[in-house]
Amino acid sequence: MGESPSKKTDMISSLEEFNTIEQEVPLAPYTTWNIGGSAEYFWEPTKDELSDVLRYCEQNHIPVHFLGRGSNVLISSDGVDGLAICTRSSLQGIELQDDVIHAEAGVSMPVLANFAASYEIAGFEHLICIPGSIGAGIAINAGLAAHGRKEIGDSLIDVTVMNRSGTVFKERAEDLELGFRTSNIPDRDLFVLSARFDGSARGTEGEIASEMHTHLRKRKSKQPLSVPTAGSTFKNPSNGKSAGWLIDQAGLKGYQVGGAKVSEVHANWIENTGTATSDDVLDVINHVKRVVDDEFGIELEIEIRVLE
Ligand SMILES: Cc1cc2nc3c(=O)[nH]c(=O)nc-3n(C[C@H](O)[C@H](O)[C@H](O)COP(=O)(O)OP(=O)(O)OC[C@H]3O[C@@H](n4cnc5c(N)ncnc54)[C@H](O)[C@@H]3O)c2cc1C
Structure with a gap:
């Protein structure tokens, strides 16, 4: 049996009543790709209030997005509806x-x-x-x-x-x-x-x-650590070849749409050259998937999480 949530949410009429929840917070700075529009609501959670907030969102059909240090997510440049709960500075014990x-x-x-x-x-x-x-x-x-x-x-x-x-x-x-x-x-x-x-x-x-x-x-020596990325974009397929090797062999290093580019250093990483939008990254992802499938008959699966 788990702990029961408190009854406090019955008395709450909007998320703004939680003092520490902010509105229209740009999410790009909370990601390593530095991509993403604003969250309608944004919160760095406290343990005491988390159950009330989640229960309130559940009861009121408010979408909730969990965010840690933003190093594995692609956030829509148009922003996200609902509440982003981010632990970058909270729950640090x-x-x-x-x-x-x-x-x-x-x-x-x-x-x-x-x-x-x-x-x-x-x-x-x-x-x-x-x-x-x-x-x-x-x-x-x-x-x-x-x-x-x-x-x-x-x-x-x-x-x-x-x-x-x-x-x-x-x-x-x-x-x-x-x-x-x-x-x-x-x-x-x-x-x-x-x-x-x-x-x-x-x-x-x-x-x-x-x-x-x-x-x-x-x-x-093997990864582009000085530019904004989200690490590996695709999971390694189960046939023994790495996603990076397949993308490299398909001649896609350096392939670019807008500000998003397949890294020359590691082909499984997509760099934000400065102006990339989430659509640029998705276009690169879709192109890479298509070409690798055509060349090798392998369907790459993304490792990153897309939040839109
Ligand atoms: C330079 C670089 C190197 C990397 N190297 C590696 C590597 O070697 N191996 C590897 O596996 N990954 C690697 N990554 C990817 C990334 O660091 C990992 O996937 C990491 O686990 C993501 O953590 P995060 O806090 O940044 O998650 P986020 O990107 O913030 O979120 C990722 C997912 O986790 C969910 N989530 C966040 N917090 C919680 C929570 N408290 N409870 C439940 N769900 C939650 C989110 O909703 C989202 O779906 C690398 C990334 C970069 C930028």
Whole structure:
């Protein structure tokens, strides 16, 4: 059984009554692509009010969009209706108790990696180079595909989630159907509030630092880290070839529509050269999918989430 939401929402007549909810907030600065129009309503959630807000939105058919650090989303340049709930600056608690790391949804994966390293806990090194929040990271089971699959779900014990009715409950990692960049969290519209990770694996300070350094060094040479992107655009197909290799072999590096361009550094990344709109990015995505399908008979599936 979960906790019951309070009765407060029965007395609320509009979202404006929640003092900390803002209106018409441009979302581009909340994304790594720097693309996106305004959210009708925008909120950096507090734990105390979250269930009331979600329940109010559910009862009043107000669309809700979860946003972490915006490093895996393409937000419509026309903006989004409803409420964007963003944890970039909220839900930032992290602590260690009896070899278990407790982290709230807004904690970034590099912060989690550094926190684990500071206690000489091994197994979190790969998260140093994934710039998202742990809430989103668990929802999509973020991780590294190269050199043996490593994912945030590997050390996950359980998550505390809230549903759209404001009810809070725990789910064990094994019940989340964690797969390659998937879990069953998005399909069930659940908001990840916090997570517990197994922190019992030990390494030396030197070993952990060296592994994190190796991950960061490899990235610098192979990925366009100094321009606005959202990391990998497409999931790697299951036939062994990477999406980047297929796009490169199809001759699409440098392909550009408006301000959106297939990166010359890594073909699975789309760069915002400065003026890209969400439509520019979608046009590039659709062209890449068409050409790769024509050339190789492979249907690429997007890894990024589109919010419109
Ligand atoms: C330079 C760069 C490198 C990257 N490298 C990697 C990599 O190596 N591996 C990898 O997997 N990804 C990588 N990414 C993509 C991205 O960082 C991850 O997908 C990350 O998990 C997204 O986290 P976020 O907080 O930015 O999520 P957002 O982009 O804000 O949201 C992503 C999705 O999660 C949902 N969501 C957000 N918060 C919650 C919550 N609390 N509960 C439930 N759902 C939520 C959103 O609704 C959305 O559908 C990279 C991105 C960049 C820009």
